[in-house]
Amino acid sequence: MQPLAQNLPPLSANAALFLDFDGCLVEIAPRPDAVVVPPGLPQRLARLHERLGGAVALVSGRDIADLRSWLPDFPGAMAGSHGAELSLDGRLIETTHGVDLDVASLHRAAARAVADSPAILVERKPHGVALHYRADPSLRTVVEEVMQHLADAHPDMVLQPAKMAVELRPAGTGKDGALDRLMAIPPFAGRVPVYAGDDLTDEVAMAHAQARGGHGIKIGEGETVAHYRLSDPAALARWLDDTLAEVL
Numbered sequence: 001m002q003p004l005a006q007n008l009p010p011l012s013a014n015a016a017l018f019l020d021f022d023g024c025l026v027e028i029a030p031r032p033d034a035v036v037v038p039p040g041l042p043q044r045l046a047r048l049h050e051r052l053g054g055a056v057a058l059v060s061g062r063d064i065a066d067l068r069s070w071l072p073d074f075p076g077a078m079a080g081s082h083g084a085e086l087s088l089d090g091r092l093i094e095t096t097h098g099v100d101l102d103v104a105s106l107h108r109a110a111a112r113a114v115a116d117s118p119a120i121l122v123e124r125k126p127h128g129v130a131l132h133y134r135a136d137p138s139l140r141t142v143v144e145e146v147m148q149h150l151a152d153a154h155p156d157m158v159l160q161p162a163k164m165a166v167e168l169r170p171a172g173t174g175k176d177g178a179l180d181r182l183m184a185i186p187p188f189a190g191r192v193p194v195y196a197g198d199d200l201t202d203e204v205a206m207a208h209a210q211a212r213g214g215h216g217i218k219i220g221e222g223e224t225v226a227h228y229r230l231s232d233p234a235a236l237a238r239w240l241d242d243t244l245a246e247v248l
């Protein structure tokens, strides 16, 4: 049995905070373009960024341009596309993988393969592709088979299971690598990493945070390596606000 939310200690002043986006900062929505940024979230992130000396990063499966469209004023670092992209302080987006990918051709192949199932949403990503079956969960097997087929045809890409979706991302990327990369540079270096996330792609990063003496916070249900759990994005927001009021 994992510890209850009330056992989660407040963030300490020497923490480095890593936050996932979908299902963590915002509730899961029917489609990727339908999420709602809760009122107060941009201000909360800005205050945390200021009080933690800039050591706050967003770590998402979304690409950075997409992430930035939801949180245009976020002042900290962003790791996007499951760690395939990195942006420091709103500056240039750096691609962190060496895979030579014809992404347009991958998008076309994915779209062709599911053309007979219009309920499957094809998300064209700069470093991969995602197929979403949330609109019709009975299409899960179709999506899994198509994505396995695409993965077989692209040995430099790996499958990334997600919530009601399956993605392909470049091999060698991952949120664990993003965390390691940021923890090696100021203002993150020397701090204690705390990582909050809700999905499978977050588990490796939470494990890395804990291996570095920090902790992971699982948002929502499901198996996890994290030491702590909070029920939903609203509970995470409350914990962050309590921390800001009491500690930082």
Ligand SMILES: O=P(O)(O)OC[C@H]1O[C@H](O[C@H]2O[C@H](CO)[C@@H](O)[C@H](O)[C@H]2O)[C@H](O)[C@@H](O)[C@@H]1O
Pocket (backbone or CB within 6 Å): 020, 021, 022, 023, 027, 028, 029, 030, 031, 032, 033, 034, 035, 059, 060, 061, 062, 063, 123, 130, 132, 134, 162, 163, 164, 165, 167, 199, 201
């Ligand atoms: O790492 P994250 O920030 O959690 O992003 C993971 C993926 O999130 C998005 O898909 C998920 O959220 C959608 C909106 O709530 C939902 O409709 C979908 O079913 C979920 O799988 C996003 O579309 C992906 O690109 C991200 O990789």
